[in-house]
Each structure stands twice: as C-alpha cells, then as structure tokens.
Amino acid sequence: MKRPTMADIARRAGVSKVAVSYALNDQPGVSEATRASIKSIAEELGWRPNSAARALTGGRAQAVGLVVRRPARTLGVEPFFMEFISGVETVLAEHAYALMLQMVTDQEQEIEICRRWWGERRVDGVFLMDLQTDDDRVGAVREMGLPAVAIGPPDVAGGLPAVWSDDGESVREIVRYLAALGHRRIARVAGPAALAHTAVRDAALAEVCREAGVPAATVVHTDYTGDEGARAARALLIAPERPTAIVFDNDIMAVAALSVAQELSLSIPADLSVVAWDESPLTQVVRPTLSAVSRDIPAYGARSATALLAQIDGEDIDSIREGYAHFVPRGSTAPPPEPGRR
DSSP states (O other), X not given: OOOOOHXXXXXXXXXXXXXXXXXXXXXXXXXXXXXXXXXXXXXXXXXXXXXXXXXXXXXOOOEEEEEEOSOHHHHHHOHHHHHHHHHHHHHHHHTTOEEEEEEOSSHHHHHHHXXXXXXXXXXXXXXXXXXXXXXXXXHHHHHHTOOEEEESOGXXXXXXXXXXXXXXXXXXXXXXXXXXXXXXXXXXXXXXXXXXXXXXXXXXXXXXXXXXXXXXXXXXXXXXXXXXHXXXXXXXXXXXXXXXXXXXXXXXXXXXXXXXXXXXXXXXTTTOEEEESSOOHHHHHSSSOOEEEEOOHXXXXXXXXXXXXXHHTTOXXXXXXXXXXXXXXXXXOOOOOOTTOO
C-alpha cells in the first residue's frame, strides 16, 4: 500500500497542504476545530511524520546511534551487548526513540558514520563504547556539537558525561579471593590493550598482586573472540610454569577455555580455576558453572540512555558511576592443586 502523505490528508480534509502542516506541527494558522479534524484524518489514514523531512525543518530525528567497533560475530554471541541494548531500548521506547546500530572495523569509520548521521539529522545523539586511552571520537563529537554519552572511565571521556563501572575494584576482589584460596600463579586473558577499561584492569591487577604478595600475573591481550581466547589459554597451559588460575575478560573466552582444558586432560577446578568477566547465561549452563563477576547490564544500558536523552534535552549531565561488578564464586574455582600435581 502507498504510504499516506500530507497531500492525501489535505484532499480528504478539503484544505491546503500548508494548513495540514500547521495542524500536524501544532503551529498557529488554523482553527482548533480544523486542527482536530486534520489530526483525526491523519490518524485514520495511518500517517506518520517523515523523520528526514522533520529533521530538515529543525525537528528531532527521534533516534540515537550506537556504533560498535567489534567483529560482527562478537555481537551475535557475546551477551553483554544484547543485554546493554535491551536496557537502552526500555528507555528509548518510553520516549518514542529508535536506536540506530552499525558495526565497523576501525575508529575512523565510526567517526565518519557519526558525522554522516549528524549531518543528515538521522540521530539526535550517540553512545561511545569501548573508549580508548587516547580516543579521537571524543574530540570529533564535541567539534560536531553532537550530544554523546561515553560508556567508560570518565578520565578518558574528555568532559563528556560518562557512565562507568569501577573495573579496578572488580579485579581486586577476584585476585584477593584467588589468593585466599592459595593461588600464586594467576594469569589473565584480556581484551585489546588500547581499550581504556583494559588499561584500568591491567593496572589494578599489577597493584593487587603486589598487595597480596602474589607474583606478577601474566597478561595476554586478545580481541575477545572465542578463538583467540582458546589460543591464549592453550599457550598459557602448555607453558613450563602453567597458571593455576586464569581470569578471562569476557564470558566467551572463558567458555572456550573449558574445551582447551579438556584437550589437555586438565580438570576444572581441581587443576585449574577459571573466572569469567560478566556473568551471563553462558557462564551458568556450562559444567562446571563459571565463577564470574556480576552486574545488572540492562540497568547499565538504561542509565546510559536516560543520560543521553537528558543531554539531548539540554540538561547538564554529570558522570554516573555504576559501582563495580561483584565476584560470584561458583564451580570453576577451588584451591590450587597440591605441589607436584600437574
């Protein structure tokens, strides 16, 4: 069926298109009776405003953007993004806003997409995820005047309002627990080193190992995929001094490590303790269930969306600290094996 237009409404109402425009945009120029009649006809025909045309006349796009700089397959299998987006959508739906989502491979692409979206008035604001320690996107959106909320540490957000979780405290809680169990050889399979939250976790890991009297942990940086997580776990576990505990920076890599342990005839947790970052359905359906850090990710997304919509409305928004993800021990952590058992 043909999409109804303002011309269709004008013909049905017996008025000009100008009068229809005045009525639908709540501008003076028509009587209240005519306005009511035009709006009734528009509703009957199923007319909806064209977002592009509305943007050209200075209206809002009623959409916000999220560009994800990860492999597309990661979005499909890593629960964090879907849970974050579900929280965002609960808030957007209440305000009749839509979410535009795009996958890219590098930061330059992301900046160009944000510039195009903003120039074409397709979005009213954007979320910046996976902040880097030196992030060109921050300066770019500020130069454009594009409202944005940074999802990450405020010290790299360049003055943008940031919604963040204290990842350093989560790392400290994990290592203190493992040290209390008796672990002295701890490793971590991390995300990309350039990411700001990875740097926070790296620094906290080094600090808490010193505080706990544990030798410095081995850290391997990866791209968050299961393949890379498995490859990193395999390299650690065939080393002469293999770790007795490995902390993974996401759930996908931790689950992949279970298969690697099975390949090497290692029992979890008798021979190796495993910790996943961000509890998810995956961490609870495998056996043994995975010890993990847990936080309310949909609430994280909802607060991020609320902050962005408030900024779009012209409010001054402060950064929002979400506390930190708490460690939940489950079946994949135990005291290390007795000396001599490998």
